[in-house]
Amino acid sequence: MSRHRREEQTSLKRPMAILIAVLVAALAIFGVVQALGGDEPSDGDDASTQQSGSGAGDDEATGDDVGADGAGTTADDADANGSDAEAVTGGAADAACEATHxxxxLASPEIAPVVKDVTESQVECTTYTVVSQPPLEVAASFASGTAPDAQVWIPSSPAFADAVSEAGAALETGPVVATSPVVLAAEQSVFDEVAGSLAEEPTWADLVTAEVPLVVGDPAQDPATLATLLAAQAGLGDSDAAQVLTQNLMVDLAxxxxxxxxxxxxxxxxIFVPSTAAQVAASADSDVALAGLTPRGGAGALSYPFVVLPGAAGEPGVAELQEALLGADAAATFESGGFTAGDSGATPTDEAAVAALTEQWGALNPPSRLLAIIDVSGSMDEQVGDTTRIAITSQAAGMGLGMFPDDSAVGLWAFSTDRxxxxxxYAEILPVRxxxxxxxxxTQRELLEEASAGLTEDFTTGDTGLHDTILAAYLHMQQDWEPGYVSSIVLLTDGVNDDSTGGLSEAELIAELEDAADPEREVRLILIGMGPDVDSAALDRVATAVGGQSFTAEDPRDIGQVFVQAIAARHG
Known part of the structure; x- marks a missing residue:
């Protein structure tokens, strides 16, 4: 899992299982409890969710709209426009019911389709609206001081409900209705290529030795990542050699x-990333079908409890839904979705190990200060199939910059000549904030999204003033350097230096960079070349002059992958 991989590889992060108590500790550590009791408003209410009605007896149901990724519309939005979701009466026909409730x-995205299926076939006289919503968004809704307009919540761990309850919300956490094992997931063709060279149940030592491209998230916010890291540490063992291997792996992943x-x-x-068997199963109907790899000994499991939200304990249809989800008839539905019914698949956790891992991760994964710089010279208008270089770049920038965590500071420049x-x-579009x-x-994140989308053919003009831009950016980030952050520059260009207004030669640029370099105020320089006109050797000479790195996407359509790979290299 070294960062130095074959060019066709990137990084992969998303493997193992998560334990119930692990997430409890994780939530406390990453601040959900503090957030719920804090004064800062949350933006969780803005997160979009996908909603669908559920229930049998209505041929017009559109419940299949529930997605595995949680994207879509909020419950309020659906109610407003009346077309994004249809609520459907479950079980017996309306005429057989004295009243319809x-x-x-609110269900974690991966379990929402299963909940919908159960309500369609097994619950009578109730209209169930299933909203696919990540657990952290629900917790954020409570943190903002507004309880969600729902009666039942099925998160991916009892820990989410525990954190909200500890902050004062009157929740009733009932039994676990299902579990799903954590796996390392990859796109099917990537999985086939990598898994073909591994044992059927590879050990963690096998995975590390084979440099499986693993990419993880923040264990303080992603329970699957937390479980994966704990599983990796336990699986590698505690010998002196194993401890060295574990430390190297943790540094690379962090x-x-x-x-x-x-x-x-x-x-x-x-890449491979921490996921669950249920999420892999849900991907079968998506554009990117995934396959899951389970290391020897497993990686734990996510547990999904039945949580009754404030004021809903006695409402009709709530107890009936819990009974249906725990019933024998629901077991086959859960199994088809990658779950095990009930709590038989739940795994214990070691809170001391969680605390130690979180402390270690915090030391290895400092936040980023990044300046992204995009070439907007006239050649970026060039067609690539049915689109343009600048359109591809705009999309790649939006995707890549969107992957930074909230504790990052990111800015955006554009360059050509006479900007x-x-x-x-060069011209500053957004300062590093x-x-x-x-x-x-x-928010700065929202402004970055808008600015990235605004990089269009209307914005491109001039030649490629590459060298002067690189030096100006390097000096700027060095001047604005802050302790406790990893400072870096990611610059994308589709050509060689072609400064019609004059400017630095390559030799002059390298000399200036080497003279400015300061190990006490390090700035990581990442250069990306796109298209057939790029001089990749020249980019590499400039980047490596100050310990940086260069990447090349000869086919502009590959720039999305290369851009994300380059961003991952910002820590060196």
Missing amino acids: EVTV QNATADPAGAVATGLP GPDGED PLTQDVDGQ
């Missing part, structure tokens, strides 16, 4: 982590 269920491992693997990147107010080759910083009612 309404129950809204310094190349992403905020959204599931999103990274969904783009088709050749700046005083004729500079924390992603959560409010700027006139929008």
